[in-house]
Amino acid sequence: xxxxxPATTPAASAASPAAPSxxxxxxxxxxxxxxxxxxxxxxxxxxxxxxxxxxVLTVIGPSGCGKSTLLRLAAGLERxxxxxxxxGDREVAGSRWVPPERRHVGLVFQDHALFPxxxxxxxxxxxxxxxxxxxxxxxxxxxxxxxxxxxxRERYPHELSGGEQQRVAxxxxxxxxxxxxxxxxxxSSLDENLRAQVRAETLAAIRLTxxxxxxxxxxxxxxxxLGDRLAVVRRGVVEQVGPPTEVYETPVNRFVAxxxxxxxxxxxxxxxxxxxxEIGVVSTVPGWGRTELDVEVMLxxxxxxLRPEPxxxxxxxxxxxxxxxxxxxxxxxxxxxxxxxxQHGVRLEPGTPVDVTVVPGSRPVLLSGDTAxxxxxxxxxx
Ligand code: ADP
Numbered sequence: 001x002x003x004x005x006p007a008t009t010p011a012a013s014a015a016s017p018a019a020p021s022x023x024x025x026x027x028x029x030x031x032x033x034x035x036x037x038x039x040x041x042x043x044x045x046x047x048x049x050x051x052x053x054x055x056v057l058t059v060i061g062p063s064g065c066g067k068s069t070l071l072r073l074a075a076g077l078e079r080x081x082x083x084x085x086x087x088g089d090r091e092v093a094g095s096r097w098v099p100p101e102r103r104h105v106g107l108v109f110q111d112h113a114l115f116p117x118x119x120x121x122x123x124x125x126x127x128x129x130x131x132x133x134x135x136x137x138x139x140x141x142x143x144x145x146x147x148x149x150x151x152x153r154e155r156y157p158h159e160l161s162g163g164e165q166q167r168v169a170x171x172x173x174x175x176x177x178x179x180x181x182x183x184x185x186x187x188s189s190l191d192e193n194l195r196a197q198v199r200a201e202t203l204a205a206i207r208l209t210x211x212x213x214x215x216x217x218x219x220x221x222x223x224x225x226l227g228d229r230l231a232v233v234r235r236g237v238v239e240q241v242g243p244p245t246e247v248y249e250t251p252v253n254r255f256v257a258x259x260x261x262x263x264x265x266x267x268x269x270x271x272x273x274x275x276x277x278e279i280g281v282v283s284t285v286p287g288w289g290r291t292e293l294d295v296e297v298m299l300x301x302x303x304x305x306l307r308p309e310p311x312x313x314x315x316x317x318x319x320x321x322x323x324x325x326x327x328x329x330x331x332x333x334x335x336x337x338x339x340x341x342x343q344h345g346v347r348l349e350p351g352t353p354v355d356v357t358v359v360p361g362s363r364p365v366l367l368s369g370d371t372a373x374x375x376x377x378x379x380x381x382x
Contacts, residue, residue, distance in 0.1 A: 026088055028053045028212035029074055029105075029180045034083035036069055043069040045236040046083070051180065056206065056213045060223040061233035062259070067216040070233070071182050074214060075107055076100035087180060106173030106181035106211065110189050112165045114157040114172075120144070121153040124172045131176070143171040146205050162190050163198045170202055174209050181206060183215040187222065199226060220260055224248060232256050249363060254370040257298050264304075264338045268297040270366070270380070278334050279314075279356045282364060293380035295366045295373060301327060303362035304340035308348060309355040316352045330356060 027050040036044040044066045051057045059067050072078040074085060076092060076099055084094025087105065092098035114123050121140050128136045144150050147167040157165055166186060173181050186202065187195045203226055206213050217223055223230045224244045231241045232255075240252045251257035254265075268277035271292045275282040282297055306316075306328060317337065318329040326347055328340045338356060348354060358364060366373045 025053065027051055027086070028055070028088060029214060030086040031070070031074065032084045032086065032094075034070075034073055034080045034085065036066075036073060036078055036080050042236050044073065044080075047233075047236070047238050049231060049238060049241070051212045051214050053179070053212055054207075054210050055229065056203065056215060056227045058215045058217055058223040058227035058230040059233060060217055060220065060230055060259075063218060065233045066236040067218070067233055068184055069236075071184050071214060071216050074180070075105055075182050076103050104176065104178050106176070106178040108166075108169050108173045108181065108183040108186045110185040112157075112169040112189075114165060114168055116157050119154050119156055120149065120160070120168050123157070123168055124175050127172055127176050139175055143175045146174065146208060147171045148201060161194075163194045166190060166198055167201065167205075170205060174205065174211065177209065178211055181211045181213045183213060185216055185218070188217075188219070224260070232259060234259075249365075250372070250374070251298075251365060252372050254298075254367060254372075257365060257367075257372070262301050262339060263298050264301075264336075265296045265298055265367070266332075266336060266338070268295050268366070269293070270295055270376070272382075275364070275366070278332055278336070279338075279358070282358050283362070285366070288376045288380075290382050291376040291380040292382050293368070293376065295368055298365040298367060299338055299358065299362075301339040301341045303359050303364060304330075304338050305357045305359045306330065306340050306342065306348060306354040307357070308352055310353055312353040312355045314354050314356045316348045316350050316354055318350060319347055321347075330354060332356065 029051040031047050031049045034044055034047045047070060059070060061067055069078060073080055079097065080093050085092050087103060092103050124140045124143060125136050128139060131139060144153055147170055149164060149167055149171065152160065152164065160168065187199055190198055199222065215226065227244060229241060229243055230247055232239045232247060234255055240247055240256045247256060248260050251260060257263045266277045268275055268282060270285055270288050272290065273285050273288040275285050275297060277297055313333040315331050316328055317331045320327040324344050326342045326344065328342055328348060330338050330340060332338065
């Protein structure tokens with residue numbers, strides 16, 4: 001049995017991202033009602049977003065949704081059409097304009113953008129012209145240690161692996177001690193097997209410096225595993241902001257639900273706090289007493305349990321081996337499909353009749369139309 005729906009609505013928290021940070025501290029970076037169009041194409045629409053000091057915020061969304069434009073607006077590489085950008089107490093775009101080179105933010109791009117004719121140490125020292133000359137070499141040594149490249153200071157970029165180049169780019173961005181680092185798809189040019197390690201090292205280095213970071217990615221795993229919070233963007237609009245668990249487990253709408261992970265939807269019915277669908281009782285829904293409503297229930301593959309049962313009407317349709325887990329596609333009597341993750345070693349052959357249930361302790365999300373429901377609407381009262 002399942003059921004506890006969240007007591008607070010993520011929609012409410014998503015609707016007020018410009019509210020003061022916990023404790024009322026000034027955010028390290030704040031975008032306030034920022035809008036940017038290219039011609040008549042709106043790339044970023046009235047976005048409010050904050051990154052607290054020391055916080056890592058990941059920004060995720062499909063290609064072309066405006067992620068890079070958001071980052072470029074924060075960096076000063078684009079000017080907003082309206083709205084304002086703040087770095088701490090300093091307004092840098094809006095009623096005044098501070099150019100990128102005077103914003104003192106660190107920038108890391110996918111292509112690393114190292115100077116090929118300069119060695120590692122000189123690449124890193126490049127951003128330190130504001131530091132007294134005598135302090136530059138010690139700072140270079142310090143950040144090289146921070147990113148674990150102390151031995152490579154005299155190498156040239158072409159003598160480094162992709163992961164090492166990425167770490168040099170990070171060291172260069174962190175060297176001037178920026179309060180904010182902006183990273184645009186920093187890991188996407190790395191090999192899959194290198195990526196996890198470089199990600200972890202990058203995050204560790206950023207955490208050590210205490211800089212706030214805004215990291216743009218299109219990779220769900222990255223967004224879920226790296227950030228303190230993540231912002232999901234669609235068509236230039238922030239759909240939801242919150243800690244990864246909140247966004248994944250209580251998405252505010254169908255887009256966020258589907259974008260952040262595999263999701264199947266079944267027509268369902270709530271009556272007096274009991275949620276049923278064609279697989280039977282899905283869960284209890286506390287707080288939904290004396291209500292009745294047709295809804296849809298979203299099920300993630302890890303929430304769906306299967307048990308071979310010769311008399312069952314649902315049938316395994318297809319099996320995908322993923323190594324540690326095996327994804328089973330199951331056809332229900334209605335013709336709809338649900339997916340179920342099974343442990344490595346479990347493989348129910350296509351054609352196997354299975355009993356489909358919801359894993360105890362799951363908290364399936366309910367939707368009305370495309371919007372998630374976190375409390376019964378008044379119209380559902382009986
Ligand atoms: P993302 O980083 O999410 O892939 P972008 O921020 O790069 O998206 O782009 C958002 C939208 O703005 C896209 O439709 C893109 O084609 C458009 N766009 C981005 N930069 C420019 C530009 N310099 N001129 C015209 N259109 C642009």
